[in-house]
Amino acid sequence: MEYWNKGDRVGVDLKDYSHWQGAGPWRDREQWLKLGRPHFRMYERLCLVTSTKRPLRRAVEWGPGGGANAIHFTDEVDEFCGIEIAQASLDECKRVLSEAGFESFRPVLISAEAPEQALELAGSQYDFFLSTYVFELLPGKRYGERVLSVAYTLLRPGGLAIIQIRYDDGSERSRQKNIDYYRHAARFTSYSIEEFWTLAQRIGFRPEYVTLVPEHIDEYAGDLYAYFALVKPGSEERAREK
Numbered sequence: 001m002e003y004w005n006k007g008d009r010v011g012v013d014l015k016d017y018s019h020w021q022g023a024g025p026w027r028d029r030e031q032w033l034k035l036g037r038p039h040f041r042m043y044e045r046l047c048l049v050t051s052t053k054r055p056l057r058r059a060v061e062w063g064p065g066g067g068a069n070a071i072h073f074t075d076e077v078d079e080f081c082g083i084e085i086a087q088a089s090l091d092e093c094k095r096v097l098s099e100a101g102f103e104s105f106r107p108v109l110i111s112a113e114a115p116e117q118a119l120e121l122a123g124s125q126y127d128f129f130l131s132t133y134v135f136e137l138l139p140g141k142r143y144g145e146r147v148l149s150v151a152y153t154l155l156r157p158g159g160l161a162i163i164q165i166r167y168d169d170g171s172e173r174s175r176q177k178n179i180d181y182y183r184h185a186a187r188f189t190s191y192s193i194e195e196f197w198t199l200a201q202r203i204g205f206r207p208e209y210v211t212l213v214p215e216h217i218d219e220y221a222g223d224l225y226a227y228f229a230l231v232k233p234g235s236e237e238r239a240r241e242k
């Protein structure tokens with residue numbers, strides 16, 4: 001999408017918004033590390049809850065930006081794949097991982113119109129799928145559903161996913177904007193908790209639990225975040241369901 005590649009020409013601080021180390025508030029490396037650390041803890045917890053043996057070998061992130069999540073997985077996985085619509089962010093992610101001594105980053109550039117391209121370009125049989133601070137930026141609920149279906153296919157049976165969305169609790173302020181992307185990118189798409197839960201089920205996931213994180217930075221800005229912990233049922237489980 002134009003915004004994530006050319007937005008800086010009209011004043012969008014793309015490096016800051018894409019969570020690049022050194023940009024805006026991420027000049028402080030500890031602040032930058034703080035972005036992804038809780039997501040790594042969520043991954044650890046989901047492994048524990050599902051009795052999934054660690055370390056997992058292959059992880060994939062949808063919209064890794066400058067690698068603020070990926071940096072926490074360098075001692076955990078053998079391969080980390082990043083699926084992006086911005087080549088500059090893939091380059092930056094690769095750079096910070098390489099600086100940390102991790103050379104097994106797999107950059108996958110897709111066209112924003114076709115999230116399904118990831119199926120051909122990224123391979124399959126991933127153990128873990130992650131996406132944070134991305135679903136609210138997607139251009140609509142239907143698009144999010146397409147990404148969720150791709151996530152399901154990228155995972156192996158028994159694979160795990162953590163996906164964060166901005167949720168709508170029925171209040172005016174939490175409602176998705178869905179208009180004027182340049183003005184409302186970070187609040188463009190929201191789902192109710194039940195809506196995303198049943199969507200994940202419809203696609204085939206087994207939602208394990210959801211963690212709610214209403215943001216209260218300064219005054220309440222209407223940003224309610226939910227992290228869905230999902231499992232792609234294993235072959236035995238699916239056989240039982242039939």
Ligand SMILES: C[S@@+](CC[C@H](N)C(=O)[O-])C[C@H]1O[C@@H](n2cnc3c(N)ncnc32)[C@H](O)[C@@H]1O
Pocket residue numbers: 001004017018019035062063064065066067068069083084085086089112131132133134137138
């Ligand atoms: C706010 S940053 C989040 C970065 C990282 N996930 C994190 O939590 O630090 C959003 C990222 O999503 C990417 N992005 C936006 N739309 C996308 C899409 N349709 N598919 C994949 N990535 C997308 C942007 O290029 C940007 O790097």
